[in-house]
Amino acid sequence: xxxxxxxxxxxxxxxxxxxxxxxxxxxxxxxxxxxxxxxxxxxxxxxxxxxxxxxxxxxxxxxxxxxxxxxxxxxxxxxxxxxxxxxxxxxxxxxxxxxxxxxxxxxxxxxxxxxxxxxxxxxxxxxxxxxxxxxxxxxxxxxxxxxxxxxxxxxxxxx
Amino acid sequence: xxxxxxxxxxxxxxxxxxxxxxxxxxxxxxxxxxxxxxxxxxxxxxxxxxxxxxxxxxxxxxxxxxxxxxxxxxxxxxxxxxxxxxxxxxxxxxxxxxxxxxxxxxxxxxxxxxxxxxxxxxxxxxxxxxxxxxxxxxxxxxxxxxxxxxxxxxxxxxxxxxxxxxxxxxxxxxxxxxxxxxxxxxxxxxxxxxxxxxxxxxxxxxxxxxxxxxxxxxxxxxxxxxxxxxxxxxxxxxxxxxxxxxxx
Numbered sequence: 001x002x003x004x005x006x007x008x009x010x011x012x013x014x015x016x017x018x019x020x021x022x023x024x025x026x027x028x029x030x031x032x033x034x035x036x037x038x039x040x041x042x043x044x045x046x047x048x049x050x051x052x053x054x055x056x057x058x059x060x061x062x063x064x065x066x067x068x069x070x071x072x073x074x075x076x077x078x079x080x081x082x083x084x085x086x087x088x089x090x091x092x093x094x095x096x097x098x099x100x101x102x103x104x105x106x107x108x109x110x111x112x113x114x115x116x117x118x119x120x121x122x123x124x125x126x127x128x129x130x131x132x133x134x135x136x137x138x139x140x141x142x143x144x145x146x147x148x149x150x151x152x153x154x155x156x157x158x159x
Numbered sequence: 160x161x162x163x164x165x166x167x168x169x170x171x172x173x174x175x176x177x178x179x180x181x182x183x184x185x186x187x188x189x190x191x192x193x194x195x196x197x198x199x200x201x202x203x204x205x206x207x208x209x210x211x212x213x214x215x216x217x218x219x220x221x222x223x224x225x226x227x228x229x230x231x232x233x234x235x236x237x238x239x240x241x242x243x244x245x246x247x248x249x250x251x252x253x254x255x256x257x258x259x260x261x262x263x264x265x266x267x268x269x270x271x272x273x274x275x276x277x278x279x280x281x282x283x284x285x286x287x288x289x290x291x292x293x294x295x296x297x298x299x300x301x302x303x304x305x306x307x308x309x310x311x312x313x314x315x316x317x318x319x320x321x322x323x324x325x326x327x328x329x330x331x332x333x334x335x336x337x338x339x340x341x342x343x344x345x346x347x348x349x350x351x352x353x354x355x356x357x358x359x360x361x362x363x364x365x366x367x368x369x370x371x372x373x374x375x376x377x378x379x380x381x382x383x384x385x386x387x388x389x390x391x392x393x394x395x396x397x398x399x400x401x402x403x404x405x406x407x
Contacts, residue, residue, distance in 0.1 A: 018243055028249040028383060064245040066252035066284060066294055123299035124320045130247060 002158040009149075009158060010053075013037040014060045021064075029133050031141035034061045035109065038076045039102060040146040042083035043092045045159040053159075054080030067125045071116045075109045082108075095143035102142035106135035222387070225272040229389050232277055234351060236270075236391040237261060242290065250297040250320055250382060252281075257390065258289045268350050268391040269293050271380035278355045278379025279303065279343060280388055295382060296356070297324060304347035305356050307333075308340040316341060316356055316376060322383075324357055324376040331365045331372050341376060351391065355379045 017033040024030060034057045041053035058073030065072070082105070083092070090097055110126050117125045153159045229238070239255035257263050263286055271280040281301060284294035294301055299320040306313050307326070314329045329335055339359040345352035357376040365372050 021245055022243050025244070025246060028244070028246055030246050032247065061245075061247065064243065065248035066292065066298060066300070067248060121300065125248065125251065125299065127249065127321060130249070134246065 002156070005152075005156055005158045009152065010056060010060075013057065017060075018064075027129070029129065029137065031137035032061075032106070032134055033141060033145065034058075035076070035106060035138050036102070036141040036145040037149070038079065039083065039098070039105060039142050040149040041159055042080040043087060043098070043146060044149055044153055047081075047084045049159065050084060051077050051080035065125070067113075067123065068117050068121050071113050071120075074116070075113050078112070079105055079109055095146075098142045098146055099139045102139040103135050106138045107131075110134070224275065225387060225389075228272050228275065228277055232270075232389070234268075234391045234393075236267075236389050237263075238387055239263075239291075239390055240387050241385060244382075250295060250318070250322060252284060252292055252294050252298060253382075255291050255293055255388060255390070256289070258287045258291050260288050262392065263291050263390055264393075266349055267393055268354070270354065270389045270391065271382075271385045272387075272389065273380050273384070276355055276379070277389065278357070279350060280380045280382070280385065282349060283390065293388070297322065297378060297382060303350055303356065304344045305341045306344040307335055307359070308342070310334055313344045313346060322378070322381075323360065324378050326359065326374045326376050327371070329372050329374065331370060333372070335359060335362055335372070335374060337362060337374075351393065 013033065017037075020033060021030050038054040038057040041057070042050040044050075045053060054076035055073050058076030059070075061072035061076070062069050083101070086092070086101070092098060092101065110131055114124070114126050117123050149159060225238075229236070237257060239257040239261075241253050242256045243254040245252075255263075255269075263283055265283055265286055267283040269280045269282055270277045272278075279296055281293050281295040281298070283291050285292040295318065296303060296316070297318040297320070299318055301318040303316050304313060305316045305326070307329075310333070312329070312333050312335075315327050317325050317327055319325050326335075326341065337359050341356045341359065343350040343352055343354040343356060357378040360375045360377045362374040363372060
């Protein structure tokens, strides 16, 4: 069953992010729901599935942008691995720890992607506006997305 | 007299009308309250409709203005609606709702209409059957050969990944004033000549180790307010028109 439900959840996450960025951006800003979904999946799922989810959501983010293709996939995969390591030491189930992790990992991901883009394509993809505001929006979005994913996991056994 | 002898009768007679009508008044009050609530609801719905119609009117006016402008353009093309802008790549790219099924090809020029004028927004970057991705001129990887008014001197305008563009490699003795208009140059292959690109915003003095000057350019098209774009049909050389379908 999860073979059908997980691709559906993946498509729904991507589709919802598409809809949000098309209709609800304010001054070009919106919470990065792909990041929130990747972090929530990494917290809830085991190491292999968590990193696979992060990779696939990263590919979706790459498809939406025009930067180094595969850059976000790599960044999110590494994030999945980092979450796998830190969740053995910290309680990642509480909203506060998710909020702190989202804040730190958002900045980490943006900086890493910026570095990748500068090294491989000599382009500067992330704007200052995104760098300063998006991590806070992500920090608010992650606990909500986590609850939705957790509810789906308990109900249907996915992730 | 009645007041001194029978005050209760006096007051009873005086206010009996009000006392008798208390139930009726109370019912009227309730009805008024209900009516008031209904009217408030109606006002709210009408205000919503008013806002909706104001938005539609302004969209209608914008589209009419854009259509009028596009008819005056010397190039043929088609209109497309922007269907997605990603915050992480806000000044880099966006998707439009027209693809190869509508005749869009790679490297087609994309114009935006602003302040009653057509300006260069970017070029088509990836084409799918029903939608395409547009690479904006503000993307760090985008550039265009342009000429600067009034001398017509050619220079390279590059995106910076922010809302501003940069004009580069201008000889230090060139005349480039703030406010000068920049249009695409006849020598460029990707864009048709004469398309408005933007205005020089700030000229930077020459650095001691360089022999050219640079300037910031305010783009002709503001990506934040752009909703529709005009994609020019260009008969580009085969090598610039992207991958072709194999001959059957």
